[in-house]
Amino acid sequence: MPEQLVFAMEVILNGLMAGVLYALVALGFVLIYKASGIFNYAQGVMALFAAMTLVGIMNGQVPFAHLINATFGTHIHYFGWNVPALLAILLTMAVMVFLAWAVQRFVMRHLVGQEPIILFMATIGLAYFLEGVADLMWGSEIKTLDVGLPQGINLSIDEATFNIFGYGFFIDNLDIVATVIAALLVAGLVAFSQYTKQGRAMRAVADDHQAALSVGISLNFIWIMVWSVAGFVALVAGIMWGTKSGVQFSLSLIALKALPVLMLGGFTSIPGAIVGGLIIGVGEKLFEFAVGPLVGGATENWFAYVLALIFLVFRPQGLFGEKIIERV
Amino acid sequence: MFYREAGDFKTSYIDDNQTFPIKFDRYRYYVVLAVAFGIIPFVMNDYLANALLLPFLIYAIAAIGLNILVGYCGQVSLGTGGFMAVGAYACYKLMTAFPDVSMFIHVILAGGITAIVGVLFGLPSLRIKGFYLAVATLAAQFFLVWLFNRVPWFYNYSASGQINAPERDVFGIVITGPNASAWATYLFCLIFLTICAIIARNLTRGTTGRTWMAIRDMDIAAEIIGVNPLKAKLTAFAVSSFFVGISGALFFSVYLGAVEVGEVFGIQKSFLVLFMIIIGGLGSIFGSFAGAAFLVTLPVVLKVVGADWLGWPTDIVAHLQLVIVGALIIMFLILEPHGLAQLWRLAKEKLRLWPFPH
Numbered sequence: 001m002p003e004q005l006v007f008a009m010e011v012i013l014n015g016l017m018a019g020v021l022y023a024l025v026a027l028g029f030v031l032i033y034k035a036s037g038i039f040n041y042a043q044g045v046m047a048l049f050a051a052m053t054l055v056g057i058m059n060g061q062v063p064f065a066h067l068i069n070a071t072f073g074t075h076i077h078y079f080g081w082n083v084p085a086l087l088a089i090l091l092t093m094a095v096m097v098f099l100a101w102a103v104q105r106f107v108m109r110h111l112v113g114q115e116p117i118i119l120f121m122a123t124i125g126l127a128y129f130l131e132g133v134a135d136l137m138w139g140s141e142i143k144t145l146d147v148g149l150p151q152g153i154n155l156s157i158d159e160a161t162f163n164i165f166g167y168g169f170f171i172d173n174l175d176i177v178a179t180v181i182a183a184l185l186v187a188g189l190v191a192f193s194q195y196t197k198q199g200r201a202m203r204a205v206a207d208d209h210q211a212a213l214s215v216g217i218s219l220n221f222i223w224i225m226v227w228s229v230a231g232f233v234a235l236v237a238g239i240m241w242g243t244k245s246g247v248q249f250s251l252s253l254i255a256l257k258a259l260p261v262l263m264l265g266g267f268t269s270i271p272g273a274i275v276g277g278l279i280i281g282v283g284e285k286l287f288e289f290a291v292g293p294l295v296g297g298a299t300e301n302w303f304a305y306v307l308a309l310i311f312l313v314f315r316p317q318g319l320f321g322e323k324i325i326e327r328v
Numbered sequence: 329m330f331y332r333e334a335g336d337f338k339t340s341y342i343d344d345n346q347t348f349p350i351k352f353d354r355y356r357y358y359v360v361l362a363v364a365f366g367i368i369p370f371v372m373n374d375y376l377a378n379a380l381l382l383p384f385l386i387y388a389i390a391a392i393g394l395n396i397l398v399g400y401c402g403q404v405s406l407g408t409g410g411f412m413a414v415g416a417y418a419c420y421k422l423m424t425a426f427p428d429v430s431m432f433i434h435v436i437l438a439g440g441i442t443a444i445v446g447v448l449f450g451l452p453s454l455r456i457k458g459f460y461l462a463v464a465t466l467a468a469q470f471f472l473v474w475l476f477n478r479v480p481w482f483y484n485y486s487a488s489g490q491i492n493a494p495e496r497d498v499f500g501i502v503i504t505g506p507n508a509s510a511w512a513t514y515l516f517c518l519i520f521l522t523i524c525a526i527i528a529r530n531l532t533r534g535t536t537g538r539t540w541m542a543i544r545d546m547d548i549a550a551e552i553i554g555v556n557p558l559k560a561k562l563t564a565f566a567v568s569s570f571f572v573g574i575s576g577a578l579f580f581s582v583y584l585g586a587v588e589v590g591e592v593f594g595i596q597k598s599f600l601v602l603f604m605i606i607i608g609g610l611g612s613i614f615g616s617f618a619g620a621a622f623l624v625t626l627p628v629v630l631k632v633v634g635a636d637w638l639g640w641p642t643d644i645v646a647h648l649q650l651v652i653v654g655a656l657i658i659m660f661l662i663l664e665p666h667g668l669a670q671l672w673r674l675a676k677e678k679l680r681l682w683p684f685p686h
Contacts (some may be wrong), residue, residue: 038581062503066641066643066644067644070638070639070640070641107658107662110662111661111662114661114665116458116459117404117458117459118661118665120388120404120459120462120605121602121657121661122657122658122661124599124602124603124657125653125654125655125656125658125661126654126658127654128650128651128653128654129650129651129654129655129656129658130654131650131654132647132648132649132650132651132653132654133651134650135643135647135650136644136647136648136651140643140647151456187562194552196424216530256466256595259466260463260466262463263460263463263464292512292605294349295478298474298477298478301470301473301474302470302471302474304465305463305464305466305471306467306471307463308463308464308467309452309456309467312452312456312460312464313455313456316455316457316460318460321464
């Protein structure tokens with residue numbers, strides 16, 4: 001087998017893994033968009049916020065330590081204990097549920113019935129707010145996150161591919177774990193929305209707010225639940241990305257990467273988010289591999305957007321999105 | 329009482345068609361112009377110019393440009409930073425290629441080049457609408473920044489990858505480079521802002537502006553009554569990018585002097601200008617000014633209060649700023665979705681009756 005082809009295969013495999021991570025973030029977007037028609041720009045910052053809170057709780061950091069120290073002239077930073085990972089994840093989840101309640105209570109409730117674009121901009125404001133709060137609470141330095149997920153090269157794949165192709169593929173263990181978790185998450189979400197009472201209520205709200213209200217579904221509760229689920233997805237994405245590349249500001253930028261994924265897959269489709277993520281992941285890695293060296297590299301910065309743009313010109317609702325019907 | 333239309337008689341069509349048909353507005357406009365051109369240049373110092381006035385003037389131009397696209401034509405764009413970069417790099421290439429030509433011409437040409445690029449990236453808007461378009465403009469943002477970063481021709485093969493504004497003058501007065509005096513740069517930007525604002529004001533109350541607003545309010549209905557969406561959308565992209573390009577050119581050449589594209593014209597800049605027009609008021613020229621003034625002043629005030637008075641570390645102040653800006657945006661959207669411009673309209677309404685409210 002020619003060497004280039006083997007390299008390309010490795011690139012495709014890695015692209016698939018990266019795509020899964022994009023899809024994880026995109027999932028959070030789709031959930032909120034389906035249930036409330038809000039395009040939640042803050043999803044990426046929620047992932048950052050969740051990851052920072054997790055690290056903070058695990059290390060026993062004092063929240064708002066810098067602010068307290070600056071105001072009162074004290075020098076406190078740590079409580080002096082370490083919280084086990086599982087408990088910390090549960091606590092973080094509680095924080096995310098509280099956040100969902102706060103968002104619903106203080107922001108979205110007041111904006112019911114506004115135009116979608118106003119809601120979108122409100123979530124941009126929310127993103128700034130959350131980012132500032134996260135930095136104030138836990139400090140803005142880069143943190144490492146380790147909840148005990150396996151990391152590093154997967155030796156068995158390396159060995160197996162070496163035996164077949166004479167060249168060992170480099171596949172990160174973390175990526176494999178991420179793929180498995182993403183698959184479980186999607187399966188769980190689908191099961192939740194198909195078979196549970198709350199899941200059905202969620203789909204009903206997504207279909208028609210007023211009809212859902214008239215059969216006795218509490219919109220308030222459903223929206224808090226949806227934001228909580230999105231918070232949970234953000235937490236999972238935050239753990240994955242945080243373990244991979246450290247918890248830092250750039251984590252919130254993966255939200256931007258998830259946007260072309262959404263456009264490809266369609267805003268309203270959960271399978272679309274997965275497929276879109278895989279296409280973008282593989283596409284940008286392959287493009288960088290094949291064309292990148294010719295034009296100076298770093299094409300990953302824009303390839304996804306341009307691909308989505310070209311794609312949209314031909315199919316404005318994305319791959320799996322509901323057909324856009326316009327009436328006067 | 330103070331603000332009234334009654335008794336303000338127009339006796340000719342020219343009177344009726346002037347930019348500010350109401351006397352109070354007109355006088356206010358003359359007073360603002362007189363202060364801006366006649367008084368401020370004489371009380372100018374470097375701090376005032378660099379911290380407040382220059383960024384305000386330049387961002388106001390960008391905000392007017394974006395407001396035309398988002399506020400008047402309803403096409404949400406997140407590519408402002410990229411288009412400002414086009415203006416800056418076009419200006420740089422022109423300045424270095426034709427050193428003898430006046431800066432006025434360079435800046436206007438830079439705006440024109442940006443307009444062409446803007447139309448190119450505006451073409452998909454004919455097929456893509458709403459959020460999808462907003463995300464599609466991100467393609468412009470990331471692609472353009474990458475392009476200026478990676479293609480050495482744009483930064484004249486300089487080793488650092490930065491662009492530096494060489495010293496250029498207008499009628500013998502140095503405008504760019506370290507030797508430019510504060511009042512000269514201020515006046516240079518002010519002239520551009522004034523011209524841009526007058527053009528925008530008159531465009532938006534004429535046929536062009538009305539077709540934009542028709543497209544914004546409901547594009548299919550507008551199409552049915554005979555508005556050409558191709559023409560309306562592309563002119564909006566062109567005019568908007570023209571202004572944004574001018575502001576980018578000024579931002580680079582007059583204000584900063586040296587630019588590293590990823591840092592200065594990144595996605596943050598797109599959001600900043602978008603926030604300006606949300607806080608100021610979508611679909612209002614005055615709102616563009618108010619929003620730009622507000623978001624330029626806020627960090628300066630926060631820095632003075634937080635870092636200088638309270639003695640907090642600068643990083644805390646920077647984080648607090650994020651929190652405050654975010655909260656303000658949400659508050660504005662909830663309490664006053666039409667922004668500062670709406671407050672001004674309400675104030676005028678009150679002034680009209682005051683002090684006899686009935």
